[in-house]
Amino acid sequence: MSSASSVRAEVTMPGHLDSDELAEISLCPPDPVRLTPYQRDHLRLCDRCRGELAELRAVVRTARGISSEDLLVEPPASVWESVAARMHLDDDEDA
Ligand SMILES: [Zn+2]
Numbered sequence: 020m021s022s023a024s025s026v027r028a029e030v031t032m033p034g035h036l037d038s039d040e041l042a043e044i045s046l047c048p049p050d051p052v053r054l055t056p057y058q059r060d061h062l063r064l065c066d067r068c069r070g071e072l073a074e075l076r077a078v079v080r081t082a083r084g085i086s087s088e089d090l091l092v093e094p095p096a097s098v099w100e101s102v103a104a105r106m107h108l109d110d111d112e113d114a
Pocket of ligand 1: 034035036061065066067068069
C-alpha cells in the first residue's frame, strides 16, 4: 500500500518564489513539467512572480544575444592592419 499521506506543510502565504528559483526557471525553456506543482500553481496565481520571471527571461535572452554576438564580433581594425602590414612586408621581401 502506498502511503499517500502527503504532509501538508504549512504554506506560508504569500510564499513568493525566491529569486534563485525564479532565476533557475528563467534559464530553462518554458516547460511546466520542470516546475514543481507549487511553483506552477504559484506562478499561475501570483502576478508578481510571473512578472519577475518574465523580466528575468528577457534579461536572459538579452544576455545570450549579447554573448553570442560578442563571439561573432570581428577583431579590431588594428589587428587586420598589422596582419596586412606583415603580409606586405613578406611581399616586399619576396619580390
Ligand atoms: Zn509570488
